[in-house]
Amino acid sequence: KAGVTQTPRYLIKTRGQQVTLSCSPISGHRSVSWYQQTPGQGLQFLFEYFSETQRNKGNFPGRFSGRQFSNSRSEMNVSTLELGDSALYLCASSFQGQQSEQFFGPGTRLTVL
């Protein structure tokens, strides 16, 4: 069974730009969660999507948004990039979200210059 895939793996942007990251969950998994990982703040929950609906949201500004498609693939978007948005963005999929194990993808390393 293929694992969680994320594209692109690496991305360099400049302040003020916007970026879209993509995540394909494990086949059959309907829940996709996004996390931001930085050396200073560690792993922080961004949001979770289940059956095309945002089910939970972490404490991030509105510049961070996401969506999920009918095939469970998910995208997250960050608008008006700031230097502090430089991080590893991780996507995790699970069968149904709550009460299910989460499996992480390799992440997208975003650098904002």
Next chain:
Amino acid sequence: GENVEQHPSTLSVQEGDSAVIKCTYSDSASNYFPWYKQELGKGPQLIIDIRSNVGEKKDQRIAVTLNKTAKHFSLHITETQPEDSAVYFCAARPNNNNDMRFGAGTRLTVKP
């Protein structure tokens, strides 16, 4: 909300020794406690998990214990090997949502 604290932040052991990493959580509604291993350049990999209705779980050289009263859980790795070297994260998740809260991580180094 949930707050997870993890200790120690770094741990160095000799090959063959045991390693123990400890976490505490604050939200008594948390009922799912996974442990992840993250190697350089990779995403976290689930290595073991425990639910609040169980006190201990073991999988070969890895075990996790949970004390619900004290709100702490621990990861035990026996007979450590150099390939166990990585960053380990504990996490806690409440029953009513998927907002997983992670500890700050422990960098484990196993010296051959």
